[in-house]
Amino acid sequence: MIALLLYRTVVDHLLPWAIALATRMLARSLNMPEPLVHSTGHYVVAQVVAFEYGVGRSLCPYRIARLLRAWWRGLR
Numbered sequence: 001m002i003a004l005l006l007y008r009t010v011v012d013h014l015l016p017w018a019i020a021l022a023t024r025m026l027a028r029s030l031n032m033p034e035p036l037v038h039s040t041g042h043y044v045v046a047q048v049v050a051f052e053y054g055v056g057r058s059l060c061p062y063r064i065a066r067l068l069r070a071w072w073r074g075l076r
Contacts, residue, residue, distance in 0.1 A: 027037045057063070 023034060023037055027034045030037070032040075
């Protein structure tokens with residue numbers, strides 16, 4: 001019971017405070033306003049997701065290994 005209460009305290013109170021502090025520190029170090037840091041972060045996440053669903057899937061090491069094995073079997 002105490003562990004659940006401690007977990008909820010950390011998640012509900014300390015985590016948002018830590019994220020806000022990190023965002024504020026990043027904005028100050030980059031000399032940018034905080035809303036711009038937020039919107040830039042959303043843009044970067046969207047670009048990474050688009051890359052992973054587009055080109056990233058074809059660069060998956062398991063898929064490349066399967067393709068190479070199939071190609072090697074075809075040469076024999």
